[in-house]
Amino acid sequence: MEKQRTLVPFVSLAGRAQTDVPMYRQIYDEFRRGILSGKISPRSRIPSSRALADQLGVSRITVVNAYDQLFAEGYLEARVGSGTFVAGELPEELLHTASLRNLKKPRVSRPLSLSAKGTQAARDSARIVSEQSANKFIPFQNGLTALDSFPFDVWARIAARCIRYISPGDMFDGDLTGYRLLREAIATHLGSARGVRCDPEQVIVTAGTQQALSLISAVLLEADDEVWMEDPGYTSARSLFIHSRTNLVSVPVDNDGLDVNAASAVGKNPKLIYVTPSHQYPLGVTMSVARRLSLIETARSTGAWIIEDDYDSEYRYAGRPIASLQGLDDEGRVLYVGTFSKTIFPSLKLGCLVVPPDLVDVFTATRVLTGSQPPLIDQAILAEFISEGHFARHVRRMRTLYAERQRSLVEQVDRRLKGLVEMKADDAGMHLVGWLPGDLDDREVVRKAAEANIRLNSISDHCIAPYPRNGLVFGYAAFDEKKIKRGVVKIAAVLEKMA
Amino acid sequence: MEKQRTLVPFVSLAGRAQTDVPMYRQIYDEFRRGILSGKISPRSRIPSSRALADQLGVSRITVVNAYDQLFAEGYLEARVGSGTFVAGELPEELLHTASLRNLKKPRVSRPLSLSAKGTQAARDSARIVSEQSANKFIPFQNGLTALDSFPFDVWARIAARCIRYISPGDMFDGDLTGYRLLREAIATHLGSARGVRCDPEQVIVTAGTQQALSLISAVLLEADDEVWMEDPGYTSARSLFIHSRTNLVSVPVDNDGLDVNAASAVGKNPKLIYVTPSHQYPLGVTMSVARRLSLIETARSTGAWIIEDDYDSEYRYAGRPIASLQGLDDEGRVLYVGTFSKTIFPSLKLGCLVVPPDLVDVFTATRVLTGSQPPLIDQAILAEFISEGHFARHVRRMRTLYAERQRSLVEQVDRRLKGLVEMKADDAGMHLVGWLPGDLDDREVVRKAAEANIRLNSISDHCIAPYPRNGLVFGYAAFDEKKIKRGVVKIAAVLEKMA
Numbered sequence: 001m002e003k004q005r006t007l008v009p010f011v012s013l014a015g016r017a018q019t020d021v022p023m024y025r026q027i028y029d030e031f032r033r034g035i036l037s038g039k040i041s042p043r044s045r046i047p048s049s050r051a052l053a054d055q056l057g058v059s060r061i062t063v064v065n066a067y068d069q070l071f072a073e074g075y076l077e078a079r080v081g082s083g084t085f086v087a088g089e090l091p092e093e094l095l096h097t098a099s100l101r102n103l104k105k106p107r108v109s110r111p112l113s114l115s116a117k118g119t120q121a122a123r124d125s126a127r128i129v130s131e132q133s134a135n136k137f138i139p140f141q142n143g144l145t146a147l148d149s150f151p152f153d154v155w156a157r158i159a160a161r162c163i164r165y166i167s168p169g170d171m172f173d174g175d176l177t178g179y180r181l182l183r184e185a186i187a188t189h190l191g192s193a194r195g196v197r198c199d200p201e202q203v204i205v206t207a208g209t210q211q212a213l214s215l216i217s218a219v220l221l222e223a224d225d226e227v228w229m230e231d232p233g234y235t236s237a238r239s240l241f242i243h244s245r246t247n248l249v250s251v252p253v254d255n256d257g258l259d260v261n262a263a264s265a266v267g268k269n270p271k272l273i274y275v276t277p278s279h280q281y282p283l284g285v286t287m288s289v290a291r292r293l294s295l296i297e298t299a300r301s302t303g304a305w306i307i308e309d310d311y312d313s314e315y316r317y318a319g320r321p322i323a324s325l326q327g328l329d330d331e332g333r334v335l336y337v338g339t340f341s342k343t344i345f346p347s348l349k350l351g352c353l354v355v356p357p358d359l360v361d362v363f364t365a366t367r368v369l370t371g372s373q374p375p376l377i378d379q380a381i382l383a384e385f386i387s388e389g390h391f392a393r394h395v396r397r398m399r400t401l402y403a404e405r406q407r408s409l410v411e412q413v414d415r416r417l418k419g420l421v422e423m424k425a426d427d428a429g430m431h432l433v434g435w436l437p438g439d440l441d442d443r444e445v446v447r448k449a450a451e452a453n454i455r456l457n458s459i460s461d462h463c464i465a466p467y468p469r470n471g472l473v474f475g476y477a478a479f480d481e482k483k484i485k486r487g488v489v490k491i492a493a494v495l496e497k498m499a
Numbered sequence: 500m501e502k503q504r505t506l507v508p509f510v511s512l513a514g515r516a517q518t519d520v521p522m523y524r525q526i527y528d529e530f531r532r533g534i535l536s537g538k539i540s541p542r543s544r545i546p547s548s549r550a551l552a553d554q555l556g557v558s559r560i561t562v563v564n565a566y567d568q569l570f571a572e573g574y575l576e577a578r579v580g581s582g583t584f585v586a587g588e589l590p591e592e593l594l595h596t597a598s599l600r601n602l603k604k605p606r607v608s609r610p611l612s613l614s615a616k617g618t619q620a621a622r623d624s625a626r627i628v629s630e631q632s633a634n635k636f637i638p639f640q641n642g643l644t645a646l647d648s649f650p651f652d653v654w655a656r657i658a659a660r661c662i663r664y665i666s667p668g669d670m671f672d673g674d675l676t677g678y679r680l681l682r683e684a685i686a687t688h689l690g691s692a693r694g695v696r697c698d699p700e701q702v703i704v705t706a707g708t709q710q711a712l713s714l715i716s717a718v719l720l721e722a723d724d725e726v727w728m729e730d731p732g733y734t735s736a737r738s739l740f741i742h743s744r745t746n747l748v749s750v751p752v753d754n755d756g757l758d759v760n761a762a763s764a765v766g767k768n769p770k771l772i773y774v775t776p777s778h779q780y781p782l783g784v785t786m787s788v789a790r791r792l793s794l795i796e797t798a799r800s801t802g803a804w805i806i807e808d809d810y811d812s813e814y815r816y817a818g819r820p821i822a823s824l825q826g827l828d829d830e831g832r833v834l835y836v837g838t839f840s841k842t843i844f845p846s847l848k849l850g851c852l853v854v855p856p857d858l859v860d861v862f863t864a865t866r867v868l869t870g871s872q873p874p875l876i877d878q879a880i881l882a883e884f885i886s887e888g889h890f891a892r893h894v895r896r897m898r899t900l901y902a903e904r905q906r907s908l909v910e911q912v913d914r915r916l917k918g919l920v921e922m923k924a925d926d927a928g929m930h931l932v933g934w935l936p937g938d939l940d941d942r943e944v945v946r947k948a949a950e951a952n953i954r955l956n957s958i959s960d961h962c963i964a965p966y967p968r969n970g971l972v973f974g975y976a977a978f979d980e981k982k983i984k985r986g987v988v989k990i991a992a993v994l995e996k997m998a
Binding site for chain 1: 564567568570571572573574586609610611612613614615616617620621623624627628630631636646647651652654655656658659662663666667670675705706707708709710711712713717718719720721724735738739742770799802830831832846847848849857858860861863864865867868869870871872873874875876877
């Protein structure tokens with residue numbers, strides 16, 4: 001009791017209670033202010049409602065009301081059997097003030113003289129960083145996985161074993177395209193699950209999708225090269241192609257995927273075509289076979305390369321996953337990009353790139369030059385995790401879990417955002433798009449939602465050319481039913497206020 | 500029934516069912532192949548699932564599964580009230596080109612059309628790969644550590660703990676420059692051990708030296724920029740600067756390090772100067788303080804950036820390590836590159852880059868764009884390893900061990916290679932140079948040694964301009980006395996044969 005009281009010394013309303021503000025609100029404000037200012041530290045324990053009611057001389061229900069509000073807004077979190085704590089992950093506004101850089105500038109000012117790419121990256125750094133700040137575990141951050149369901153105990157056991165017993169030979173970078181057993185496991189898996197036709201020699205282990213795209217850029221792209229991209233499309237790919245100073249051609253997406261004919265009307269000479277055929281990001285369309293064949297034919301006739309970014313194909317909830325574009329390509333024009341960020345966890349930083357046989361050498365050399373080899377132990381752990389069957393088991397479990405979570409989201413949106421957000425269920429994926437009424441600015445909704453500690457992404461931010469509809473990208477994979485419900489409630493409040 | 504059977508005469512799995520492929524998949528494959536090969540025409544009607552199940556003698560659900568898949572991929576379409584049909588919009592001309600034969604090499608030869616960098620990497624791939632093949636644990640491979648003395652048990656214990664207890668927040672890429680606790684540990688360590696002046700905010704965790712150099716190249720270098728490099732110098736840095744298509748200027752090294760005056764006579768407008776001042780690679784010279792000041796002054800007057808590659812500064816056996824160049828620089832012109840490959844183990848793939856405060860944003864953005872974030876768990880393990888004191892203890896032990904191994908090597912060379920190899924002890928490092936008599940081709944010695952299962956590197960291969968002396972680089976850190984002795988004996992045989 002005594003200890004708890006000292007944790008919140010500032011919560012002392014006696015003598016300055018404002019009569020026109022409800023008591024529960026005053027308590028709420030005191031806590032919120034204390035947490036945001038850092039007076040109450042993240043993860044610190046707060047008094048029970050009974051204890052605080054006694055301390056302040058108010059009714060317990062008043063304190064309970066205040067706490068409920070703080071819960072709903074994410075300032076507090078409960079731990080079973082332990083009580084109530086200040087959240088470890090705090091609302092956006094605090095983080096922004098706390099992360100203000102306080103760096104000493106060089107004493108003498110001198111011209112920076114960056115490269116053209118450096119200048120571009122410097123100019124765009126704020127946007128690039130914001131696209132990647134998947135740094136908070138708050139609804140509806142996309143790109144996260146259900147970490148609480150990952151078998152970290154199994155991973156830890158395999159890790160300890162790999163570290164203790166890995167042979168000295170394996171501790172070096174002998175295989176310049178990646179750990180051999182992992183490349184074999186990947187080739188087998190991609191062959192049976194994705195219809196990718198490749199030998200392990202064509203598999204390059206990467207530190208994830210972005211690195212794969214960066215390697216491809218380095219090997220293939222020159223400034224002013226024409227790059228076709230789905231629009232709306234994956235922002236981080238777009239940023240990279242901008243960084244490579246290519247001529248980005250916006251290609252519309254219809255119900256069959258990237259609209260090849262529309263593209264041919266706009267661009268004539270693509271060097272590279274970037275697509276997400278299994279599950280278009282962010283719209284969720286699956287590219288039809290006819291369209292796939294027509295895309296490959298277009299690549300053949302124009303001499304273009306194709307990147308097939310197969311980012312979430314493991315998560316298909318109805319029907320079977322669709323075989324890869326790479327498997328349809330007889331000319332070796334498709335570079336297949338896969339990732340383990342969605343199936344293991346994002347910070348694992350492992351993925352793969354499958355290249356045509358005659359590009360293996362140049363990719364190997366570029367991988368070496370750019371220092372892109374992921375750590376060998378991590379690759380060995382993953383190879384074991386796959387070969388012992390844990391990978392398949394985990395993906396199966398997550399498929400069920402994510403399908404449930406998608407249902408929760410659609411249900412909550414149906415119930416609470418009627419007329420504000422239009423959302424359809426999807427047979428696949430880890431995210432859904434919710435469409436907004438025409439007059440609502442999706443970027444503004446994202447900003448307002450961030451103030452309520454909700455992370456969304458706007459369709460507008462995924463676009464090169466203006467898009468006819470406003471919409472929001474909801475990532476649902478990492479959030480349980482309760483969090484999804486609470487998140488939707490908050491969005492309802494934001495949208496009702498804006499409407 | 501009769502009519503339907505004639506529509507799919509080829510779907511007859513009896514007698515050739517593959518036991519390891521699920522039945523639905525075999526049916527799916529047959530249809531897909533039939534449609535793509537044109538055996539089943541677009542818009543033709545296909546049997547009902549019941550009819551086909553009867554025909555094939557399989558359960559109806561098996562056929563339904565196959566049809567669902569074919570639907571999902573767009574091979575089939577349903578017409579209300581009429582049944583199921585092969586899709587009409589498969590472009591006819593493509594049906595015959597899309598063969599299902601397994602791809603080994605692309606069948607059609609097509610121009611590669613790589614970028615300029617890609618073309619360069621393709622041309623140099625053999626050399627680049629050979630520079631990096633530290634894939635064998637044989638004397639006198641350089642760049643290896645004494646793996647048998649590394650406390651893998653401690654590392655495994657910390658790893659298991661980090662994996663089991665790391666918080667969800669830490670499992671994401673929240674800190675876009677690296678795991679915060681590791682950056683703090685590095686800043687503290689570099690400040691006290693190396694005299695580097697930096698805040699943790701200036702520390703960028705890298706996947707090792709090569710990645711750091713690659714990031715620097717991307718941010719600063721344009722084709723044809725003048726890059727000054729120590730000659731002889733570090734081959735992988737040189738390859739990267741060649742890959743960046745810069746104008747490489749060979750700068751001689753004397754007993755004080757990179758000869759700034761000589762450089763100024765050759766190059767006039769350096770954009771970047773690459774140096775290894777603590778322990779010049781491969782000659783082993785330490786750059787004097789006067790030379791350091793003169794180098795910084797040259798950088799100031801020409802507007803150049805400096806890379807300080809501090810690759811092995813932990814291993815100094817006599818005297819004190821000289822404080823870093825970065826610590827002498829008041830203008831923020833030095834980019835400090837460090838690595839844990841020499842202190843932990845090479846395949847850990849962790850290092851650091853310290854940049855001036857006003858370059859933090861552009862490096863962060865470039866790191867994100869190129870997908871260069873190392874795995875967070877590995878960073879957490881290293882942070883713990885450092886903060887618990889294991890790092891300092893291990894480095895101390897290795898300092899003693901490597902000094903002993905150097906003595907063994909010098910002693911063996913003195914005893915067995917008299918008149919063939921001239922080698923001097925050094926106060927620092929993990930390698931030594933053995934100089935050859937003038938008439939012995941060092942590259943030829945390396946080739947002959949390789950036949951005897953000995954790995955050496957020639958001084959000639961480290962040079963841009965022809966070098967007056969032939970020599971060999973011996974890495975000794977990874978090899979015990981016995982292996983060193985046996986290695987020297989083998990070299991003696993090779994040299995005596997050649998002499």
